[in-house]
Amino acid sequence: xxxxxxxxxxxxxxxxxxxxxxxxxxxxxxxxxxxxxxxxxxxxxxxxxxxxxxxxxxxxxxxxxxxxxxxxxxxxxxxxxxxxxxxxxxxxxxxxxxxxxxxxxxxxxxxxxxxxxxxxxxxxxxxxxxxxxxxxxxxxxxxxxxxxxxxxxxxxxxxxxxxxxxxxxxxxxxxxxxxxxxxxxxxxxxxxxxxxxxxxxxxxxxxxxxxxxxxxxx
Amino acid sequence: xxxxxxxxxxxxxxxxxxxxxxxxxxxxxxxxxxxxxxxxxxxxxxxxxxxxxxxxxxxxxxxxxxxxxxxxxxxxxxxxxxxxxxxxxxxxxxxxxx
Numbered sequence: 001x002x003x004x005x006x007x008x009x010x011x012x013x014x015x016x017x018x019x020x021x022x023x024x025x026x027x028x029x030x031x032x033x034x035x036x037x038x039x040x041x042x043x044x045x046x047x048x049x050x051x052x053x054x055x056x057x058x059x060x061x062x063x064x065x066x067x068x069x070x071x072x073x074x075x076x077x078x079x080x081x082x083x084x085x086x087x088x089x090x091x092x093x094x095x096x097x098x099x100x101x102x103x104x105x106x107x108x109x110x111x112x113x114x115x116x117x118x119x120x121x122x123x124x125x126x127x128x129x130x131x132x133x134x135x136x137x138x139x140x141x142x143x144x145x146x147x148x149x150x151x152x153x154x155x156x157x158x159x160x161x162x163x164x165x166x167x168x169x170x171x172x173x174x175x176x177x178x179x180x181x182x183x184x185x186x187x188x189x190x191x192x193x194x195x196x197x198x199x200x201x202x203x204x205x206x207x208x209x210x211x212x213x214x215x216x217x218x
Numbered sequence: 219x220x221x222x223x224x225x226x227x228x229x230x231x232x233x234x235x236x237x238x239x240x241x242x243x244x245x246x247x248x249x250x251x252x253x254x255x256x257x258x259x260x261x262x263x264x265x266x267x268x269x270x271x272x273x274x275x276x277x278x279x280x281x282x283x284x285x286x287x288x289x290x291x292x293x294x295x296x297x298x299x300x301x302x303x304x305x306x307x308x309x310x311x312x313x314x315x316x
Contacts, residue, residue: 014227017311023229024305027236031255100251102290104244 029216038093040210043171047202049086053079054145054195061141061188108162116155123147138187145194149179167209174201220311225273226304230258230266235301238276238293246279246290267291275300 014020059065060075070078103109127144135143156172159165178197182190226235237255241247247255253263270276275297279290293301 014229014232017222017308020222020227020232021305021308021312023232024236024308027233027256028240031237031240034255100248100254101241102246102248103242104246105242 025216032216033213035097036209036213038097040206040213042090042093043202043206043209045086045089047199047206049082049199050202051195051199053082054191054199056082057141057145058188058191058195061191064188064191112155112158112162115158119151119155120148123151141187142183142190145190146179146183149175149182149194149198153177153179167205167212171201171205174198220307222307222311223300223304225269225275226300228266230262231270232304233258234263234266234270235275235293235297235304238291239298239301241293243295243298244292246292249289249291252291270297273297273300 014023055065056070056075056078057064059068059070060072062069123144127140127147130143131140153172153174153176156168156175160168160172175198178194178201181197182193185193226232233256234252237252238247249260249263253260256263258266267276267278271278274294277292277294279292281288281290
């Protein structure tokens with residue numbers, strides 16, 4: 001930190017209860033903004049990942065994108081690369097949010113972290129089992145986005161319960177609804193639903209949280 | 219007559235208390251991170267932390283992360299209660315404003 005930019009403070013008592021209360025509110029707002037300021041970026045990155053990734057998949061299947069088609073291998077590579085990039089960005093941003101703070105009980109966060117990774121692996125393994133049992137490509141392409149979407153939505157709801165965040169309840173619920181609704185559109189249109197409804201929800205959440213932090217409402 | 223705790227009722231210490239109270243009970247924060255969240259100089263922060271420590275409102279622990287010395291600051295139970303009592307007193311003075 002540059003000490004020249006530090007706010008000068010003295011030992012004088014505050015003049016009025018109004019000033020004191022305003023100072024508390026202002027400081028809480030500053031702390032929230034600095035601690036959560038990276039979250040809208042994480043939401044934004046996932047919004048782009050869902051949007052671009054699922055549209056790429058949609059463009060990789062026959063009967064998908066009417067304007068152009070990608071080789072399925074390329075579409076899957078784009079999807080994998082963009083989700084990997086979003087995961088890396090999330091880990092970096094989120095690990096920086098908690099820097100300098102050592103929590104007394106990290107039990108909730110640890111359970112959340114481990115169960116997140118484990119549940120995504122579980123969804124994938126169930127997909128492998130379904131494929132081995134004879135599920136064909138279109139069926140798997142309905143199952144995997146829905147499975148990962150449901151898991152993501154549930155994790156947001158778990159996170160909302162842990163960190164008492166109403167915004168996460170809304171986002172988690174929308175992601176879950178998206179995951180449930182998308183397979184009803186059939187393959188490969190389910191990918192468009194995931195891209196527009198899921199990706200769009202992340203982007204709206206990013207903007208809403210950014211504005212909320214700016215106005216001190218988070 | 220409602221009296222405000224003189225240890226907390228100073229701009230710098232009120233901001234420090236409000237910042238530490240925003241963490242969960244028992245959570246510790248490093249001195250540099252606290253300084254960053256408060257935009258205060260190290261000297262100024264140390265001075266006010268000492269006053270809060272004398273009142274047993276904060277505890278300061280020195281530890282090592284590898285070979286690097288790290289100073290952790292935490293709000294004590296007594297400090298958290300004092301801050302809550304202080305904000306209750308403020309609201310009472312302002313006629314129950316939330």
